[in-house]
Amino acid sequence: xxxxxxxxxxxxxxxxxxxxxxxxxxxxxxxxxxxxxxxxxxxxxxxxxxxxxxxxxxxxxxxxxxxxxxxxxxxxxxxxxxxxxxxxxxxxxxxxxxxxxxxxxxxxxxxxxxxxxxxxxxxxxxxxxxxxxxxxxxxxxxxxxxxxxxxxxxxxxxxxxxxxxxxxxxxxxxxxxxxxxxxxxxxxxxxxxxxxxxxxxxxxxxxxxxxxxxxxxxxxxxxxxxxxxxxxxxxxxxxxxxxxxxxxxxxxxxxxxxxxxxx
Numbered sequence: 001x002x003x004x005x006x007x008x009x010x011x012x013x014x015x016x017x018x019x020x021x022x023x024x025x026x027x028x029x030x031x032x033x034x035x036x037x038x039x040x041x042x043x044x045x046x047x048x049x050x051x052x053x054x055x056x057x058x059x060x061x062x063x064x065x066x067x068x069x070x071x072x073x074x075x076x077x078x079x080x081x082x083x084x085x086x087x088x089x090x091x092x093x094x095x096x097x098x099x100x101x102x103x104x105x106x107x108x109x110x111x112x113x114x115x116x117x118x119x120x121x122x123x124x125x126x127x128x129x130x131x132x133x134x135x136x137x138x139x140x141x142x143x144x145x146x147x148x149x150x151x152x153x154x155x156x157x158x159x160x161x162x163x164x165x166x167x168x169x170x171x172x173x174x175x176x177x178x179x180x181x182x183x184x185x186x187x188x189x190x191x192x193x194x195x196x197x198x199x200x201x202x203x204x205x206x207x208x209x210x211x212x213x214x215x216x217x218x219x220x221x222x223x224x225x226x227x228x229x230x231x232x233x234x235x236x237x238x239x240x241x242x243x244x245x246x247x248x249x250x251x252x253x254x255x256x257x258x259x260x261x262x263x
Contacts, residue, residue, distance in 0.1 A: 028060065028092045029063070029093045030064075030091040031063070031064045032075060032094065032141075034070045034101050035068040035101075035209075036066075036210060037096075039052075041212070043246075048240075049216055051066075053216065054224060056238070057224055058232075058233035070101060071133075072130055072133035072134050072136075075098050092148055093227070093232060095151040099134065100155055102126055102129065102130045102133075102174075104209075106129075111126065111166070115170075116162075116163075124173060127170060127173035127177065131174075131181070134177065149230065152178055152182070153189070153190040153192040153219070154190070155174055156197070157171050157193070158210075195222050199218075203215030205248075206249060212247045213247050217242050220238050224237060
């Protein structure tokens with residue numbers, strides 16, 4: 001009987017150590033990137049941005065270094081900051097959302113006009129420039145922490161109007177570069193572009209750029225599917241149901257503004 005008890009206790013301890021090791025291996029989730037990763041425009045990004053949804057679903061610790069307006073140039077600058085380097089060095093999972101602002105800050109109006117007339121030279125040049133700086137950023141992240149699992153998401157098309165085709169050309173080039181670099185630079189692609197295809201009206205805020213709460217929920221689901229398949233989590237979807245996620249509309253923002261103004 002003592003042998004059975006001892007064996008049982010040993011198995012329980014071994015199982016506990018395995019669970020603890022798994023938790024340690026998947027505990028630290030670090031997010032880098034732009035306003036999409038930051039959660040711009042969400043009423044409660046601390047709980048309903050996709051980074052927060054992913055982390056709460058799998059029990060990760062969570063650090064978000066994303067910033068509104070960041071381009072690949074800004075990302076490379078950020079990767080020289082001691083606090084960011086320290087955060088990445090101890091990370092188990094690193095996720096990156098970057099590239100959209102390369103177009104938005106690179107003369108998007110002129111790109112759109114020329115693109116409407118079939119001239120994609122400016123768009124192509126911007127995509128090529130993106131790839132050069134994106135590659136440098138990925139190499140730097142890998143040099144800081146070669147052991148971490150690195151995830152990079154593709155960029156969705158937020159337009160559902162006459163500019164949709166022009167945007168799609170640029171995003172196709174950019175996403176092709178991301179997918180092309182994945183096997184060479186050893187990162188996994190999260191296909192946000194595919195998940196958003198045909199759903200711009202449902203998943204995009206009134207600013208016609210950023211994901212709304214429903215969009216962030218969908219992004220979180222794409223990450224969680226991949227993380228579970230990699231053995232880095234058990235959740236298939238966020239802890240909240242998609243139907244429970246309330247979209248913070250422009251009307252809600254206006255009402256909140258006036259409530260604060262006359263408080």
